[in-house]
Amino acid sequence: MERFGPFDDAFLIEPKRFGDERGWFEEVWNESRFQSLVGVSPRFVQDNASRSKAAGTVRGLHFQSPPMAQAKLVRCPRGAIYDVIVDIRHGSPTFGQWAGATLTEENGRQLWVPRGFAHGFATMAPDSEIAYKVDNPYSAEHDGGIFWNDPAIGIRWPFDTDAAVTSAKDRNAPRLAELPELFRHAS
Template identity: 45%
Template sequence: MIFKKTDLEDAYIIELERLGDSRGFFARAFCENEFANHGIDFSIVQANTSYSAKKHTLRGMHYQDKPYQEAKLIKCTKGAIFDVIIDMRMDSPTFKQWEGIELSEQNRKMLYVPEGFAHGFMTLEDETEVYYPVTQSYTPGAEKGIRWDDPAFNIQWPAPAEIVSEKDESWPFYENTVDKELRHQL
């Protein structure tokens, strides 16, 4: 496994270290020891799959409140996505910064999303599937989100969003409510 730091504190792009021969290749997609060597405690308690039928479907930006914050390991198993994370940790040097990366079945990259980050993605192809183990169980009362088009972050999506759920359209803008909620948690 090849860990590459992103511009955001504690987030990594993970590439497979392939051992190939005439059959194809073998690679570890997860290793507790490799994660620990990078200072990451990643104990999987739930794994999720997302399927989107249409290109330019947008999902996000989601996170869970303390004490139910979750880390995620995002992998696109079919199709392609533009995956976006926002550092929502007020004590982080990269607080309120975002980063986007293309994950696809072709590039086989993964994105490690630390606790305290908002996460979302846009599909770049029809019939896209995403698989992601997480470190916390889904907790409905702790579920939060911010608008995917929030001017506080100015995320540069690769295309206009064509399909967005009502729930994701109804998340608040950061400056209106989220900032106050985060400050209250400190």
């Protein structure tokens, strides 16, 4: 486990795998181990999954606003994704900064995304799947996002962004500068 990017409360976790001639075994969630590594013990209430057909598919950058804000534990059980978070907590010393990591079925990495971060990913292989746990249920009323390729944020996506496959919702999301103050950094 390591801190993720410049953020004190986001973590990249690499669960231990035990392999033999049959394949491998991995424990993807253990509450007490997570508590000892990250310092929080979330109560997950919903598991989500998506599959994207084409490499270069972008989903995000999404978040849920308070009081339905969500923390997420993200992994890629099939294929490969480039997973990205952006700090959208006003008053944070890292406001508007981003970090990205490659999550694949081979490396087994997981990303802990705290509340107050926008999250998105791009598929790096066809038929990639993402699975994630959240600590608050989905709320359409609190669903939000920022434009995935906002030049003010400057995410360096690992593919030709002109060929990205996106939804209309994600293409028309507001820029970071247009986002109201939804999250405040706890100083």
